[in-house]
Amino acid sequence: MGHHHVLDVTTEVKTAVCQFMDDYRGTGRGSAIRGSVHNQRVERNWLEMWNGCINLFYDLFMSLEEQLLKPNSEEQLFALHCLFTPHIQCIETVRTTIK
Numbered sequence: 001m002g003h004h005h006v007l008d009v010t011t012e013v014k015t016a017v018c019q020f021m022d023d024y025r026g027t028g029r030g031s032a033i034r035g036s037v038h039n040q041r042v043e044r045n046w047l048e049m050w051n052g053c054i055n056l057f058y059d060l061f062m063s064l065e066e067q068l069l070k071p072n073s074e075e076q077l078f079a080l081h082c083l084f085t086p087h088i089q090c091i092e093t094v095r096t097t098i099k
Contacts, residue, residue, distance in 0.1 A: 053090050 030047060061080075069076050 049091065057084070057088060 064080075065071055069080075071077075
């Protein structure tokens with residue numbers, strides 16, 4: 001996989017590795033996941049879901065809302081629902097492959 005992620009379990013060594021990853025690859029890239037060791041799996045799964053397909057829908061819907069659609073229009077919401085429901089179901093496919 002082309003992703004370079006480090007899971008931070010709050011030890012000095014992993015903190016230093018996370019800092020190195022930020023310095024080397026830049027911040028805001030998801031190079032290091034920080035937080036409780038109890039949340040590592042949840043955080044890893046969320047990152048995989050985001051990269052797998054959620055970000056595509058987020059970017060698309062934000063763009064549509066900002067440039068084209070009327071969010072309060074029931075007709076447009078219904079059309080979006082009919083058009084995108086089959087595509088959004090890819091989230092289930094990604095979720096089951098992560099397990």
